[in-house]
Amino acid sequence: MGSGEAKAPRFMEFGGISYLIGWVTRPEARDRSGQDLVGLTLSQSLGPQDFSSFLSLASRQPVPDMPVKNPGKCITFVGQQVAATRMKLLDWAFFGGIIITMVFGCGRSAPQGEAATLPADSLTEAPSFDTKPDGETAPRVPGRLGASGSAMRKGEHATRGDIRIAVDQTLAPVIGAIVDNFTTIYPEAKITPIYLPGEEAIQRMLDSDSLRLVISTRRLSRDEEAYLRQQQVHPNYAVIGRDAIVVVTAEGNPTRRLTLDQLQAILTGQITRWDEIDPANGLGAISLVFDHAQSSTARYLQDSLLAGADFRQGGVFAAGSTAAMMREVANRPGALGLGGWAWVSDRDEPSRDSLMQGLGIVLLEGRKDNTECRYKQRFFGPHQSFTYWRCYPLTRTMTVISRETIFGLGTGLTSYIDSPPGQRIIHKAGLTAIHDIPRRVRMPAKEGAQQIE
Template sequence: MNKISFRRLITLSGAIILISGVFSGCGSNSNQKVLDTTTSGEINISVDETFEPIVQAELDVFHAIYLTAKIKAHYKSEGDVINDLITDSARAIVVTRELTPAELKPLQDKKLVVRSTKFAIDAIALIINPANTDSTFSMPNLRDIFSGTISNWNELDKANANEDITVVFDNPNSSTVRYMKEMAGKNQFSAKNFFALKTNKEVIEYVSKHKNALGIIGVNWISDSDDSTATGFLKKIKVGAIAPDDGQPGSGEYRKPYQAYIAQGFYPLVRRVYVLSRESHMGLGTGFAAFVAGDKGQRIVLKSGLVPARMPIRLIQISDNNLFQ
């Protein structure tokens, strides 16, 4: 081999070693941040505790399809969930409303855009003890109960027991508390006969043991007829039926929160469910939002007993003994 060829070989070898050293150094940098994609990576999300059953069902299927994705869900009250999005403790959240201008401002100050994806229509269910003989409520009745005008069961019907109505919520900062305050036009509830526990499960357990209790929960906890937890809860309580205001769809008829009545607008206590994401790139939060609003995700919503936001459903004739006794 002549000198020129040998010198070129040495130069080429040095270049190869240098280049490989650069890539090796990059690969060994443990502090390098690897961005997630729409179907891979690891993120935290915060979820309104009311929707734990449906969100967990969605996550189970999502993780089964996308094996390199890991979404860790934290179930909290609505107030805590929204705070997590604002403070960047969660990349995405599941809630029942859009953010207010005041909540959006700190995000907008950071040039962040919050993207909203509606994926379900939910209902608030009234639950009572099986020993309670009154299980029907008009909307005026409910406003009177939650405004404090009515506080005894026999004020609804003289045949009812002469007992105070104890209204039980899941959490003082929950979306159900906020919803019922707005329904009643109240900023606060009376401390006399209103109190909050911590979770929907605790509300169900309390109502099952106290005859005079009126529990307020998300229907998601009792609507899936194939879920053993939901059917177990239904054995412990009764579900109340509500008549809408005069002039509203379904007025004059008392109906329970069946999927068909929610879809038709005949059951009055309904709300939308959203995924809100603060991601500045096409990340895992964006991917999960697209999944729950897509075909597979909407079928999971349908099976759960809620109403899909983006998928037509077929209405069938139902009888009152199908699910909620």
């Protein structure tokens, strides 16, 4: 911490205590926000420039910069932001610490020239990168991640900054749409998504602290979490929705339904020919086509359906991506393809028709031990209603995994995805939003009756 950085005012401690009360009384907020705010609030002193980021994360939606130097404008800003959140009565405890912090902090400037005091175990070394004019990146000298700033933090905000994130490539269409919308709303935010096979995306985040977020289809394993904790990094999770693995065959294949036992037998090599499933199917040997050798598709199937067993030897291919997998299956009459549903879930997307050309979706038997499914039928496709109730057996969660220890741009993006606008994008993409999306329906009024909105 440089000598020019300020010591955070004492009033922040009262805000932290009030916030702690709300956090304890509403434990569901911990999972919903995806961040352990209490640990950060009570272990570090936040400076005035963190007010907007603090409110943005807690309210799960980005907010503009707070005019802390002008008391009148500052207090007006607080009222506007509180009204904009449309808080319910129970939310007042949760937001109490933030309101107290902001109101008592308005117009107060921290003394200059005094270093902030932080516990030694709350400091983390984290290299970051400057972008050169020619597009190359050069490592910056590592700085300590304190609350009032760091080498990685300078000039960054929940809606401003320049970061890279790793994204499971099976989720590329929907996450790309979310990032585009976020950066359009907040033009000072530059987010560069790096689309990678699921396992490679997680490994890249583990190996590189310049990637603060990974958007994946699973949580970290115990070994992966332990690896991060050895580096004094405590990963945070935010579940943002549900997607699925789609199973496809060539259009001319008459077999369009599989039980889970049959799918498991095909994956392990106990069933190798189509006529072992349907004697009338004369397409011969079954070849398996995955999207990628390191994809989250293969990892999910091995963990959830095969209980860790190995895939069969021989007749297994990796196409390189979900789109390539679909093209390959369309040209292989005896192939069975498995990939990310997000690539073809949006029926309004023009590219969906070209990807699905020459293909058919295989319906799968629901899990017999599933008590959530409200539908009585036996076979299901990977559609929204069936993934919402987990009737479709290859339903999986979309999860943001964060190693961010500051109220930065990664936190702002997570808040946006978790907010109604972000959830609408997920819903519009044909996937399942994790939160209910409010809708306003205008009912036509009958003659002589009052119109209801």
